[in-house]
Amino acid sequence: MKNSKSFQLDDFIAGWIGGASSVVVGHPLDTVKTRLQAGKGYRNTLHCILTIYRKETVSGFFKGMSFPLATITVYNSVVFGFFSNTQRLISKYRYGDGRHPCGMVDLTVASMLTGLVSVGLGAPVDLVKIRLQMQTQMVVTENLQLAGNVSNGTSIPLRSIDTNSQRLYRGPIHCISSILQSEGLQGLYRGGGAMLLRDVPGYVLYFIPYSIFCDLLKPDAMSSPHPGSIWLAGGLAGSISWVTATPADVVKSRMQADAQLQRKYRGILHCIIHSYRTEGAHIFFRGASVNAIRGFPMSATMFLTYELSLQFFRSF
Template sequence: MTLVEFVAGWISGAVGLVVGHPMDTVKVRLQTQTRYKGIVDCVVRMYAHERIPGFFKGMSFPVLSIAFSNSVVFGSYSNALDYLTQTQYGQCSKDNSSNLAAVFMAGCFSGATQVLVTAPSDLVKVRLQNQMRGSLGLGVGADKYRGPVHCVAVILKEEGPRGLFRGMGALALRDVPCYGLYFLPYELACKALTESGKQPGTFAVLMAGGIAGVITWACATPMDVVKARLQMSGAGGPVYRGVLHCISVSLQQEGVQVFFKGLLLNSLRAFPVNAVTFLCYEHLMRAMTSLP
């Protein structure tokens, strides 16, 4: 089952990443830079200076790492839920409904286990997404990072191994509770849209995955802003001493609304990305586990 979950996790995660990456790039720019007046201004200026490839900056590294990350998320959630309730994760419409508290706890556990995997790749993604041509970036010229591998090499040289985990505390504060919320509404919505004793259909999985994504990212956005700013700290962005210092400085300089930057984009991106991710995962798991 480990290999099956790994393959299903890689494919479903990669598909979801490709669908949502352009909006994620715009979201990161809005969260870490003050030059943009809003979503439309950011999109127009990005397209004018960087064309379509600019919206896909930083995507290659997450695609490569999403295999392990997604398999850790779904695998750890499945095993934790099995341990807590003696019911395995598979089809969300089983009659023996999982205890909601156990679903939340298993989701939190899955978020905690994947933070170490996600932290370096997410840092590289954010650094590359913020890189703009010439003097347009936050002190990061076009030749600062030539790609994900070069970005890792530069970070190791300038900041040491610890530099790859910059912002990991904020990432943990975002992902641990939010992965609990991620699986909880998915289970509830999927069961509500599926007849008892039957496997969830395409519509049920799409809607449940989309709803789970929107709820999760609505709750995750404030800490997502802090995480992105810490990841850019010292690399063209303001220097922060930690999570609390970042929150304090951001609040003083931009007001409470700063923590909701990218909320609309996160919500718009979350529905299709997570709908597609869960749909791919469910169907791949059914197909591969039914093979002789």
């Protein structure tokens, strides 16, 4: 990854490729994580998985994936490209050489800046993804309430109610246009503050552990890490980052799933207080196990594909 130029485009291209591969690997568990954090009626992770499969088949795990696949690839391109180029800029101005290895303070600054930048692009992507992931459960809940509120006491089978006609969003584009019409541009950034609380420290605990593990797993200081070491280091870093970010991620998911017509959270603090009072402190760690499991293959795939892509581009 050493090059005399301070700014390099291949980091962005490699990040794009890595992002695409990580979305495919991680989206099913991301759906489970979102349902656990923002939904109701799930006793635990296994119950959530079985419920989604029984009611929605395998396709239920991939709800909302088309939009992340098209956009998170760009998001990861920006994240990895910005992080790598920021490291080189810091090294150039601190040590006079963009190839000089970054220290922990340098990595921390680069990671925090990356977290700040990521929210600008990532908040709308996450919002649309979560709204699409959650709408099936919201429709089922509305149908249950409708079936239970029939005035003449007639029993209406749940399957007799047309759920498709009640869907709020037909797809990603319709979701974006609906949010813009009903909530304005700021509606696309609902939960953005919680995302900042998640991503600024989250990226510090993402890139730094990765660098540490890569150094520990190298046979000597001068050699490049083996692909297996990159995979392991990336997976461990992903699990650490996602587990520690779970409380902020819960708040973010709840605020983003909080549609305007059914809004119950006035802001981050109100969401935290309301969630604590109604469900207890444990709610902020809901989905932590899914995050740990999901974070490993996603990040392992992300870092490995990113590093291998860079090696390929720079071999010419």
